[in-house]
Amino acid sequence: MNRWVAGVLLAAALVVFSLFCVRIIDEREQGFRTFWNKAEPTLFGVALNRPNLTEPGWYVVIPGIHQLEIYPRQNIHFHSTKRSLNTVERTLVDADYYVIWRIADPRRFYEANRREETAVQRIDELTYSEVRETVNKHSLADLLSSAREAVQHEITEASDAKLAPLGIHVVDVRLGATLYPEENLARVYERMRTERSRFALKFRAEGEQQARALRSKADSESQIILAQAERESLRLRGEGDAEAAHIYAEAYSGDPEFYAFVRSMEAYRKSLDAQTTLVLSPRSGFLKYLFDMTGGAKPQK
Amino acid sequence: MRAARFLPLVILAAGLALWAFRGFYDVAPDEQAIVLRLGRYDRTVDPGQFHWHAPGLETVLKQRVTTTLREEFGYRTKSPAQGAEVEEHPEEKRMLTSDENLVDVDFVVQYRISDLRDYLLNSRPEEREPVIRDAARAVVRAAVAQNPIDQVLTARGLIQDAAREQLQATLDGYRAGVRIENIQLQDVEAPEPVREAFADVASAQQDRERAVLEAQGYADKVVPEARGRSEETLNLAHAYHEKRILEAQGETEGFRAVLGEYKKAPEVTRQRLYLETLEAILPKMDKVILEKGTSDQLLPYLPLGRREVPR
Numbered sequence: 001m002n003r004w005v006a007g008v009l010l011a012a013a014l015v016v017f018s019l020f021c022v023r024i025i026d027e028r029e030q031g032f033r034t035f036w037n038k039a040e041p042t043l044f045g046v047a048l049n050r051p052n053l054t055e056p057g058w059y060v061v062i063p064g065i066h067q068l069e070i071y072p073r074q075n076i077h078f079h080s081t082k083r084s085l086n087t088v089e090r091t092l093v094d095a096d097y098y099v100i101w102r103i104a105d106p107r108r109f110y111e112a113n114r115r116e117e118t119a120v121q122r123i124d125e126l127t128y129s130e131v132r133e134t135v136n137k138h139s140l141a142d143l144l145s146s147a148r149e150a151v152q153h154e155i156t157e158a159s160d161a162k163l164a165p166l167g168i169h170v171v172d173v174r175l176g177a178t179l180y181p182e183e184n185l186a187r188v189y190e191r192m193r194t195e196r197s198r199f200a201l202k203f204r205a206e207g208e209q210q211a212r213a214l215r216s217k218a219d220s221e222s223q224i225i226l227a228q229a230e231r232e233s234l235r236l237r238g239e240g241d242a243e244a245a246h247i248y249a250e251a252y253s254g255d256p257e258f259y260a261f262v263r264s265m266e267a268y269r270k271s272l273d274a275q276t277t278l279v280l281s282p283r284s285g286f287l288k289y290l291f292d293m294t295g296g297a298k299p300q301k
Numbered sequence: 302m303r304a305a306r307f308l309p310l311v312i313l314a315a316g317l318a319l320w321a322f323r324g325f326y327d328v329a330p331d332e333q334a335i336v337l338r339l340g341r342y343d344r345t346v347d348p349g350q351f352h353w354h355a356p357g358l359e360t361v362l363k364q365r366v367t368t369t370l371r372e373e374f375g376y377r378t379k380s381p382a383q384g385a386e387v388e389e390h391p392e393e394k395r396m397l398t399s400d401e402n403l404v405d406v407d408f409v410v411q412y413r414i415s416d417l418r419d420y421l422l423n424s425r426p427e428e429r430e431p432v433i434r435d436a437a438r439a440v441v442r443a444a445v446a447q448n449p450i451d452q453v454l455t456a457r458g459l460i461q462d463a464a465r466e467q468l469q470a471t472l473d474g475y476r477a478g479v480r481i482e483n484i485q486l487q488d489v490e491a492p493e494p495v496r497e498a499f500a501d502v503a504s505a506q507q508d509r510e511r512a513v514l515e516a517q518g519y520a521d522k523v524v525p526e527a528r529g530r531s532e533e534t535l536n537l538a539h540a541y542h543e544k545r546i547l548e549a550q551g552e553t554e555g556f557r558a559v560l561g562e563y564k565k566a567p568e569v570t571r572q573r574l575y576l577e578t579l580e581a582i583l584p585k586m587d588k589v590i591l592e593k594g595t596s597d598q599l600l601p602y603l604p605l606g607r608r609e610v611p612r
Contacts, residue, residue, distance in 0.1 A: 026340035027422040100432065144399045144401065144446040171475060176435065176438050179403075192498065199502045200501045203502065203509045210509070214513065218516075218520030232538065237542060251553030254557070277588075278588050280589065281591060286575075
């Protein structure tokens with residue numbers, strides 16, 4: 001019976017103790033614990049306190065003995081304001097960037113910053129100087145190429161190295177916008193316009209060139225076709241003439257004298273018309289009988 | 302007396318029962334939960350009724366996971382229900398391309414929670430959205446910055462894919478516990494002040510195509526026309542060729558026939574032909590008959606070449 005009561009009382013005492021003196025630190029948190037405001041007090045060579053509570057779990061935090069500072073264990077996001085940066089070729093660029101960071105060492109973090117706002121201020125200052133210096137070593141072309149990744153990596157590494165003593169781990173620094181400043185935009189637009197009008201001219205000229213090539217090719221083709229036809233036609237006509245001449249020659253060589261006669265008759269028919277005045281002699285063969293019935297021949301009996 | 306003895310036990314049992322009862326929780330169909338035991342991640346719980354955890358020792362964190370989340374850049378849809386209302390954010394659009402031109406790009410990122418443990422434990426709730434926004438913004442700009450403007454204007458698919466991959470890698474680096482479903486570039490266009498110049502390039506390209514098409518049309522017309530004319534010329538020549546031969550044949554055949562007759566009675570035929578000819582031609586003409594020998598004296602007086610054409 002007494003054992004029961006003692007057991008129950010012990011359990012109650014444990015519950016009360018854990019309610020007041022045990023702090024559960026979950027995955028999202030970490031803590032810095034001190035023992036009478038000392039991080040690592042020792043008693044006869046025995047360490048009395050573990051200050052960095054970076055792993056989740058339950059920890060004894062006795063009020064009046066321990067002091068506990070809780071910090072986030074998660075990634076923390078910082079976004080910079082817009083900064084004017086100079087590249088290596090002195091091109092002015094407006095850029096902003098963001099930082100993902102974590103508290104890596106709660107003790108150092110407490111000692112260096114104590115509060116998150118202080119840390120943010122330092123991160124702002126330090127990353128800005130890293131961004132400025134790194135961008136200053138690179139050209140704008142680097143930022144506008146796959147080298148941008150390397151530039152960001154360089155900034156991240158350098159910032160991380162410098163912030164590690166403050167208990168801060170820089171996970172990533174990335175450039176957001178990189179743009180020309182407002183007052184340079186007019187010049188950029190002018191350059192873009194010039195470039196575009198060059199392209200437009202080029203395209204139109206190309207069109208003209210191709211069109212001319214096509215047209216002249218068609219013209220030459222058609223001229224060649226016509227000339228070939230002309231040649232063929234002349235040949236055919238000539239052959240026709242030759243063939244005809246051959247036929248005539250063959251036929252007329254049978255009696256050239258008679259041909260001359262017949263052909264002359266035909267020619268007279270064609271060439272002598274109403275415009276012709278013909279002076280005839282009564283002694284011509286045609287008028288032979290006009291004034292002389294016998295025509296000089298003896299009248300027949 | 303007997304009851305009083307058991308009183309502490311009853312109180313203990315009642316307390317335990319109460320404690321145990323408080324441990325029940327449910328997870329809705331669109332949710333998942335993770336359980337932390339003494340602060341340490343223990344398990345992920347899928348939707349269901351009557352799950353149990355040990356209150357005080359375990360913590361349950363629930364989160365909707367099935368919805369696809371969406372971040373818009375360069376614009377905001379005011380009321381997703383109506384869909385039409387859009388608010389412009391021009392300052393988010395402007396980007397530099399690799400050939401140092403400016404381009405305006407609107408885009409939207411869709412993602413969902415893929416690992417609830419990472420999602421809930423590695424970031425602060427109020428920073429989850431800003432981190433994804435900042436990372437997406439940086440990554441899309443980096444992707445655009447790696448391409449010349451003509452590529453950006455025409456090959457948005459390439460940039461989308463590159464940016465999606467890069468954003469996933471970046472967020473995995475933060476162990477953000479999200480999966481990027483897609484990045485979609487919406488409006489990709491030249492900035493307002495130079496848009497006209499870009500439009501002119503497009504119309505110049507069309508001009509080029511039109512000029513070529515017109516020239517092709519000309520060629521398609523001129524060459525067949527020439528073919529047609531050549532055909533015509535050849536046909537005419539062919540006709541002439543045949544005609545000449547046929548004429549010659551006709552004439553010579555006629556001549557042969559007359560010659561045949563002539564051979565039979567040469568004198569008479571010759572005379573007949575001669576007289577027929579004169580008969581045919583003389584009626585039309587003026588005729589002057591002169592004795593031989595007088596002609597020499599008279600000829601100068603004849604009105605040669607001054608004759609009126611009889612009408």
